[in-house]
Amino acid sequence: MHNVIGRFAPSPSGPLHFGSLVAALGSYFHARSQNGQWLVRIEDLDPPREMPGADTIILNALEAYGLHWDQQVLYQSQRLEDYQAQIDAWLERGEAYYCQCTRKQIKQSGGFYLGTCRTLGLPEKECSVRINVDSIIDHFNDLRHGKISIPAPLAKEDFIIKRRDGLFAYNLAVVLDDIYQGVTQVVRGADLIEPTGRQIHLYSVLGQRVPDYLHLPLAMLPTGGKLSKQNHAPAISTSDVVPTLCSAMQFLGFSLPKDVQQSSTDEIVAWGVSQWRISQLPDEIEVITPFSIGSS
Known part of the structure; x- marks a missing residue:
């Protein structure tokens, strides 16, 4: 159990939005529920698409939401x-x-x-x-x-x-980095299902163990497109985080008691780790709009 290593690997093209928070939480809960490590990697491979200072904004947002990582943050530009x-x-x-x-x-x-x-x-x-x-x-x-x-x-x-x-x-960078960091499980959004076969092929060519894969439901716009930086998804708040945190956890299938929703950020996250079950995730890979979740 202590050898479990998960990771969250955002690109610094903008601040975290609701969809990226869902991915971060899913990967965090899955790793921590197995007493595993959780790493953060900044995938800064495409300078023309990057926003100056976005990496700092992302890391600050993760900490604001109680998602604390192990080891030093790895930047792909160093590799x-x-x-x-x-x-x-x-x-x-x-x-x-x-x-x-x-x-x-x-x-x-x-x-x-x-x-x-x-x-x-x-x-x-x-x-x-x-x-x-x-x-x-x-x-x-x-x-x-x-x-x-x-x-x-x-x-x-x-x-x-x-x-x-x-x-x-x-596909090349993510596989070489996951091998380098000893990642044993890849938890990410369903929009990354398509390249999975290519990544598994690289593991095979390199003679390395393939990690476990878990693809999370996508947060969708009312128009049908996924929430993404390319679609100008709004940044999540880092000042009043509990409502957004609870909404993202509900999106992942949690049923949060009222006393949990009224707890501190760290307490809510710790509760999520203790209650995490893969079976709670929705059956459908794509889940429509998160905007009504947690609105009551």
């Missing part, structure tokens, strides 16, 4: 040499290759990459890097939802591990 070293090793062994195909070309060929550049031996200039996908991952097990299938075209696709613009791909 760039490690990502490149792994890519270089795969390129040298012929397990990855340079690709010159554009998004427009892939879209014209049906929307999925067909391995066009795999055997061309292209030079690095103006190319992305793709990894060979010879062993297909067509499903994985989710702790709440059981077997989740991955569509065949997606499962077969040689995917990008380094972008044409020189930035490292999310």
